[in-house]
Amino acid sequence: MKRFFPIILVLLGLQSWSCGLLQTVAVKSTTGILDEGMAAIYEESDLQLAEQAIASDLKLLEALHKSDPSNDHLLIMLTQAYAGYALGFVEDQDPERAKLFYARARDYGLEVLRENKTFSDDFDEGPATFVKGVESLSDDDVPALFWTANAWGNLINLSISDPDVVADLYKVNAMMDFVLRHDEKFFYGGAHLYFGAILATTPKALGGDPEKAKEHFERCLTIGDHKLLLPYVYYAKTYAVQVQNKKLFESLLTTVDTTSIDVLPEQRLINAIAKRKAKALLAKTSEYF
Secondary structure, eight states: OGGGHHHHHHHHHHHHHHHHHHHHHHHHHHHHHHHHHHHHHHTOOOHHHHHHHHHHHHHHHHHHHHHSTTOHHHHHHHHHHHHHHIIIIITTTOHHHHHHHHHHHHHHHHHHHTTSHHHHHHTTSOHHHHHHHHHTSOGGGHHHHHHHHHHHHHHHHTTTTOHHHHTTHHHHHHHHHHHHHHOTTHHHHHHHHHHHHHHHHSOGGGTOOHHHHHHHHHHHHHHTTTOOOHHHHHIIIIIIHHTTOHHHHHHHHHHHHHSOGGGSGGGHHHHHHHHHHHHHHHHTHHHHO
16 A cells, blocks of 8 residues: 555645646636726726725735736736725825735735845845846836836835835835836836926925926826826926915816816726816815915
């Protein structure tokens, strides 16, 4: 009987391996459907429907990730989805809860980026070494860099009173700078939007520069053919408030309010979120000026 025992183990191992392989193949075949699903959500203008759909899809993505933890595509989708959900549906109502989602998004993105050994080894070795690690990445890493930095930057923005969180700002800046230099048009010039907001809100003594911020916002709007409305919101919320230009503030937000939701069909959801944020900011004009 003993001589058959190893054979049984081999058969059990093969069965386990084949089940795992089939599961991985199934997950990989599903990601194409998920891509289409995400595209459909981006096209949705009904915010309540989109919120419900994204919330359920997040757990589906996490379940698939557990089945195929090395699937970078799923990890980037999780990063993008959690950051988008926090920005669009949580941040304005519950900042503390949004922080948790932004942190989760950041961590999923870092899983992808830290597959690069140099980046991983240099991650906690100080600003100069971290930049060296970022430079070891390639153009193929731009999506992971952008969505990770996007989530991380929003987390920092909500954690200004926490020095331990803010201390990582140099990492986000380095990652977004890589995106800016290697593919400035990625996601409608999103890196320009990031630096516009950062330079507008940072005090001049610490490197802030309102005029450079304005250049970044204008470049972002140009790249997006003035059809993605979220940059208008942050242009108003950061630059216009910082330089105390009430007329510009109201003009930018009115543009968002009056632009057709169908100006960019593939991004109706983001534009719907921008419209809601613009209305809320306009209602608080007297608090800013």
